[in-house]
Amino acid sequence: MPEEGEGRELIERFLAHLTGERGYSPATIAAYRSDLFSIEKRTGPLDGLTPVALVGYLLAEREAGRTASTIRRRLAALKSLTNYAAAEGLFDKPLVDLTLPRRVEPLPKPLRPEEIEALLAAAGRRLERAKDSAKYAYKLLSPTQRALRDLALLELLYASGLRVSEALSVVWTQLDLRAGYVRLTGKGGRQRVVPVGETALGALTRYRDALGLPKRADPVFCSRPGAALKRNRVNRLLAELAAEAGLDLAPGPHRLRHSFATHLLAGGASVGLVNELLGHSRLRETQRYTRVEVSRLEQAHREAHPRSRRKG
Helix, strand or coil: CCCHHHHHHHHHHHHHHHHHCCCCCHHHHHHHHHHHHHHHHHHCCHHHCCHHHHHHHHHHHHHCCCCHHHHHHHHHHHHHHHHHHHHCCCCCCCCCCCCCCCCCCCCCCCCCHHHHHHHHHHHHHHHHHCCCCCCCCCCCCCHHHHHHHHHHHHHHHHHHCCCHHHHHHCEHHHEECCCCEEEEECHHHCEEEEECCHHHHHHHHHHHHHHCCCCCCCECCEEECCEECCHHHHHHHHHHHHHHHCCCCCCCHHHHHHHHHHHHHHCCCCHHHHHHHHCCCCHHHHHHHHHHHHHHHHHHHHHHCCCCCCCC
């Protein structure tokens, strides 16, 4: 069996291919690396992978309680790597008999409009309470600037349906506050232009004005001028605001994206339009949001219609 270094070299070569030629995002590359290293840890170097080792890995994963979606994701990463290696002449053939577990996609869980309003109201109250001292630490945002930033970020995530990674990577040159749109480069290097609603535009304008004259190449949402805000800070912010708003669960930023899509469809927007705004590569990625709306309507029918309720 080849040495571990050789197996790792294959993985890194594959990841470099995904980055340079396929345009995958750093977050996706990190997920591929984690999954492939996880398999390699149990099976040994992947360029010496045998069917017996693979079966042993699958049995161990199931015994460890891994979900079907986790196993599927890791095997999909492995299949991509072996197909790449076969195409490069590194393997004799790809693992054509590698069967992935059936995917069961859970329905997205959007927030209700009133829950969105409660989150935004909590962010607004933070802004009202913010007080700046006469002298503030050099190069750090003041309490008012931070509160304006947080409110503008939430408004943008809900108004435009951005992935949190997209929002945190936006720089001022991508944001046109006069025309009311943001220009994005999403997954796979796909570019799109997304409109920003009037409320979000107002929040972003107030935030920009509070910063003074931010540099055009600076990230819009920053911890300090020139330093992009981190994703874990957004998660913490939403958890804090959810607690202040009295919500049962802290929503992750992706639930704001789910809410954006579901509320647009409920308001009459077409699946094609929502697909374009979300930056999905396939229509079926967006069509699952229609299932959310149908499920909601079915529930409302059961609760309201006299012939839908069970008789006691």
